[in-house]
Amino acid sequence: MNILLIITPYSPAQTPNTLRWIPIIKHWQTVGYSVTVLTTKWRNSVEFEELDGVDIYRTGYNTLLDWFYNKFSISNRRNKVGNNKLKKPNIFKRGIEKLVDVFWRKRYWPDGSVLFLKPGKKLGDKLITAKKITHVISVGLPFTNHLICKSLKVKNPKLFWLMDIQDPFSFSDQFWVNNFDKYAIKNIEEEGKCFETADKITVTNDQAYNLYTDLFEMQKEKLFVIPPLISLQESTPKTHKHYDESKINIAYFGSFYEKVRSPFRFLMMLDFILKKHPQKLANAHFHFFGEQNKFSAPIFHMFKQLVPYITHHGYLRRLELSSHVKHMDMLLNFGNQTNYHLPSKVVEYIYFNKPLINIVTIEDDSSYEFLKGKLEILNLKMSKIDVEKNAELFLDFIEKRDSEFNIKGVQPFLPKSISKQYKDLMV
Known part of the structure; x- marks a missing residue:
């Protein structure tokens, strides 16, 4: 052939x-x-x-x-x-x-x-x-x-x-x-x-x-x-000393696109927590891996008060990701505003087997449907713009947990x- x-x-x-x-x-x-x-x-x-x-x-x-x-x-x-x-x-x-x-x-x-x-x-x-x-x-x-x-x-x-x-x-x-x-x-x-x-x-x-x-x-x-x-390529073992292990480290791996996927409502929720529960927000740190473009960069610049709680790592090689994931306590997913786009990273969430916070903006979110029953997940329905309720659910969910990579769960996707x-x- x-x-x-x-x-x-x-x-x-x-x-x-x-x-x-x-x-x-x-x-x-x-x-x-x-x-x-x-x-x-x-x-x-x-x-x-x-x-x-x-x-x-x-x-x-x-x-x-x-x-x-x-x-x-x-x-x-x-x-x-x-x-x-x-x-x-x-x-x-x-x-x-x-x-x-x-x-x-x-x-x-x-x-x-x-x-x-x-x-x-x-x-x-x-x-x-x-x-x-x-x-x-x-x-x-x-x-x-x-x-x-x-x-x-x-x-x-x-x-x-x-x-x-x-x-x-x-x-x-x-x-x-x-x-x-x-x-x-x-x-x-x-x-x-x-x-x-x-x-x-x-x-x-x-x-x-x-x-x-x-x-x-x-x-x-x-x-x-x-x-x-998902391709389970071996990554070079590496410890990233700049992570504060006393914090609850939460990461998003990916990009944002206008009319498809936005960080705005999530950052609004963090801003609400900063004002109402500053000490609780201080216990967490958020890591964004990926390229910030002309759509997403201005949104992050709007929330300058959140700068101490966020680290932008830029666009990394795929092989480097696993060495960063091991430092994370939880992962973030931003669902699309379309139900016919399924983010390719959903299979990686199953493999990494970390508790996942899924930001949902439509009722029939494709990530929610695909991941249902496959890992511990909190679906925050941002489409309702209920900031206070989402903040409470978020704070109740985030805590340190032990987890191991789920190789068996991703066999059909290798x-x-x-x-x-x-x-x-x-x-």
């Missing part, structure tokens, strides 16, 4: 999609499958390289900002390890992003990765022949990847195309994909064409499955659910199991 995987961005970018697919590729290599990756350019990267036995071809750009960063050799970009602890906004960078918002984001289609579309089709055509490709897999979002695969499939009908939907497209109106006021109908039409052309289609959760079967009922037989993945589910669809 010779597979062409179309995904953007790819390593060295660290995204939920790369964290999912790199372990799958490694497992497939052990059973003799050949995998070639078609992705976008990265600063200082070459157009072709072999990395861990995988041929990687790069063309086009993941976003207009990536093109700009490459053009002017700017190293600080999204999804890069080392970015960023909470900093004051860079005026120059914010200015560029504002120009992109006004003159680019409201006009492009299908999404911000459109600069990958034409060069991706062109290089993909060459790779199909040169590599004797038998199977193509597109990972989206971005939807651009699916359009590249559709073009390859139309030109090469014998190709097997697996359309892997990590994030939905045509009904994803909360998470910015493109200008829905302008393109809503076109989005549905074009995704429908992809559903007709693809051989098999995968999503990560039942909510997305149900929405897609309602939207494209004729293609229901092609659609399957393959859940999130690369071997997830890889087999994909493989079974392609044979």
Whole structure:
């Protein structure tokens, strides 16, 4: 089986999609499958390289900002390890992003990765022949990847195309994909064409499955659910001496996105506790691991009074996380404001087996449904904006507890199991 995987961005970018697919590729290599990756350019990267036995071809750009960063050799970009602890906004960078918002984001289609579309089709055509490709897999979002695969499939009908939907497209109106006021109908039409052309289609959760079967009922037989993945890679044992073990250390690993996931109401609750129960808040310390962007950074800056209780660690390598988790007494999850996006980290919560505080903003929260009965969890329904009640529940819940990693609980989500589910669809 010779597979062409179309995904953007790819390593060295660290995204939920790369964290999912790199372990799958490694497992497939052990059973003799050949995998070639078609992705976008990265600063200082070459157009072709072999990395861990995988041929990687790069063309086009993941976003207009990536093109700009490459053009002017700017190293600080999204999804890069080392970015960023909470900093004051860079005026120059914010200015560029504002120009992109006004003159680019409201006009492009299908999404911000459109600069990958034409060069991706062109290089993909060459790779199909040169590599004797038998199977193509597109990972989206971005939807651009699916359009590249559709073009390859139309030109090469014998190709097997697996359309892997990590994030939905045509009904994803909360998470910015493109200008829905302008393109809503076109989005549905074009995704429908992809559903007709693809051989098999995968999503990560039942909510997305149900929405897609309602939207494209004729293609229901092609659609399957393959859940999130966790890769239990060994991390370098490390003790972080700067943690105050006398405190109740509580951590969130992830990012925030406008209209999807916000820290605002949680910080409001902490501010309420600071005013009403300052000593109780002083017993806890909150750690945020991940990149703070133009949406989330200003929210944290609004709550300057909470600075002594919060540490921002920035964007870390996946291998480093376990060494930090062992210092934590509890973990935080911020549920999405959509029920069809399932955060990939939910499986990691099962493995880490720490008491979890789940910030819920909608009734049918996907994280709540997935994690129910799998670990000790407090669901704080922030959608009701009952700050005092939530503060009481929160303070009653937080305390130090002993826990051990739950390897048995994540067996169905390991690369071997997830890889087999994909493989079974392609044979």
